[in-house]
Amino acid sequence: MPGVPLTDQDVAVTSADAFARLAIELHDAPGVEETVDAVVQFALQALSCTYAGVALYSRGSRPEIAAVTDPVVADVYDLQLSTETGPLVTALRERTTILIRDTLTDDRWPEWAAKVGALGVRSTLDVPLATGGGSRSTVGVIGLYSPIPDAFSADDEAIAHILARHASVAVASARQEETMAQAVDARKLVGQAMGILMERFDVDGDRAFAILKRYSQDTNTKLRDVAQQLIDTRKLPH
Structure with a gap:
């Protein structure tokens, strides 16, 4: 009231x-x-x-x-x-x-x-x-x-x-x-990038991941970013 x-x-x-x-x-x-x-x-x-x-x-x-x-x-x-x-x-x-x-x-x-x-x-x-x-x-x-x-x-x-x-x-x-969402997104990107490498160079999954990891280490770039660049440009970083 x-x-x-x-x-x-x-x-x-x-x-x-x-x-x-x-x-x-x-x-x-x-x-x-x-x-x-x-x-x-x-x-x-x-x-x-x-x-x-x-x-x-x-x-x-x-x-x-x-x-x-x-x-x-x-x-x-x-x-x-x-x-x-x-x-x-x-x-x-x-x-x-x-x-x-x-x-x-x-x-x-x-x-x-x-x-x-x-x-x-x-x-x-x-x-x-x-x-x-x-x-x-x-x-x-x-x-x-x-x-x-x-x-x-x-x-x-x-x-x-x-x-x-x-x-x-x-x-x-x-x-x-x-x-967690970023981690899931990163795994998806890496998976897509691995698929591109496997198809282009006729390598298995382990070899494709090793290639991505090497480029990540050599260029001091996050693995997620290496994968994103490969997906966007179809090229690995220099």
Whole structure:
């Protein structure tokens, strides 16, 4: 009924329903990009933030921007990734949540805070995305930002941690599925390339694979790429 305040139980049920819908959306996301986009959009709806973003470790073990809801978040991230210092970098390295209540008064990263404050960001909350207990299990961080000082309450921080757990598992699963899909694709390409060699040079499968492998090693090219070039050009690399 209008005008009737929500009880703690009502809020809990609403949050549970929201996370249930998020879990389904993350499960249905076709890839990592779609997964992190769903995470940041949920953050805007469920938390006291105006902007949100996700940075993920790349295969080169360097954090990269994966999703932002506003260009200002990309600026906040770039300031840290270029200098390798700031709350986001610390959250990644130390697997710890970093809350800045006001960028104009926090003195832990003064140069970064001054630049971020000039962008209009006053409160920040960085929560690591981790799937286990080891340092290698950290997959990234979700950053939440507000132009209002002291915007994030204890409830916001608790919800952010729940969101981070959902996001961590979803990102890890999406990456695993993408890796498996790439492996299946690579096997198909190598099989097609082997077929071309077997037909052209009248060799068996073992010999055809050995030829591809030799060219891969001699040219320092991935086996998949050698196979793709043979399929596209009907020629082996020089």
